[in-house]
Amino acid sequence: YVGFVSEERKRDLLGEGSVYVLPTRAEGLPIAVLEAMAGANAIVSTDVGGIPSLVDEANGALVVPGDGRALTDALEEVLADPEATERMGRVSRRRIEESYAWPDVVEELLSLYARALDDDAATTPPEE
Structure with a gap:
């Protein structure tokens, strides 16, 4: 845990990683996942809210909220194959570029x- 970081440092950290994990029980469309995808990370998260619209087997894994064993298994599976993890990260980045670039938004x-x-x-x- 690194505590508060600037936006620039956050981008650097997300760019250095390969997998982003968000084991949440309730979300809308989490900006944190979008930022991690922009950093070309594979995503391991829970199947809640808007997350399934961002994450599938092409760029990560989804698990049932509260299932620690499933979360561990999914993370281990994603990390087990570095080439697949990198490919998932590229898919994440491409999805951001194609759907969430500022001009398009x-x-x-x-x-x-x-x-x-x-x-x-x-x-x-009409008014009279």
């Missing part, structure tokens, strides 16, 4: 806002 947000404004205009009665 901004474009998607602008599109969502435009649709919301159009929907609002279509359902709001």
Whole structure:
């Protein structure tokens, strides 16, 4: 445990690793997993919230929350084959580049806002 680190140091640490583990019981879409994927890490996590939309057998492993044995087994399996671990990390990085690059995210947000404004205009009665 290293305690608080700057954003730059966090990126360095995630880039030095090969596997990121998040044994959580409840999550939405965790930024920590996205950051680890951007650092080209394989991911071992629990099958909760939005995590299954980010992680599958191509870039890591998912386990049932609270099952310590399954978590240990999954981590050991991912670490057992360094070439496969590296390949999973490349898949993670590619997914970030393809789906979460800032220009794409901004474009998607602008599109969502435009649709919301159009929907609002279509359902709001004109003022008299």
